[in-house]
Amino acid sequence: GAVVSQHPSRVICKSGTSVKIECRSLDFQATTMFWYRQFPKQSLMLMATSNEGSKATYEQGVEKDKFLINHASLTLSTLTVTSAHPEDSSFYICSARATGGRSTEAFFGQGTRLTVV
């Protein structure tokens, strides 16, 4: 199946600093990628939809100035957590779907465990 690579898998940063997470589709082009956040033993919460060449679409309650998303190419989307605080500590997962719309399965990155100290 298609491969989505997410990097880094784990990062620890100090409060007030910014962290960038990369999501790459390795063998297909993804005009749309999705960023999720997952709390321990909970479901995935969609944060935003990343659109290649245009602004991301954020879900209600997600601060767009804090979670900056850039989708500069058909194979790369980045999520930058700005001015991170301990409450931003979480597991972040990206996904991408190949063309075909609603009927196609999504492929997920390995996830990034962010710890803000």
Next chain:
Amino acid sequence: AQSVAQPEDQVNVAEGNPLTVKCTYSVSGNPYLFWYVQYPNRGLQFLLKYITGDNLVKGSYGFEAEFNKSQTSFHLKKPSALVSDSALYFCAFSGGGNKLTFGTGTQLKVEL
């Protein structure tokens, strides 16, 4: 609002026994339904999907799911569970904007 529900937080089953992980849906129109599995500290892996056609869908690792329109269910099943099947399982539906919306997840524990 459209949604999928997973009524069980955890399912325990003995190795070799059949397993069922439940999912019900509340989706208008033709539902596009998916099952994913997540191992600790990893992303999600696709297991199977129902789009149209046969109600019984076969997927990866010996899993299958049955789409039941009258009961609005899409339960995940496997005839003989393995310890290695222990993981977190998510049911999902595909909605507007190509978004996937997930259920709350069911932790499957398969014991010897």
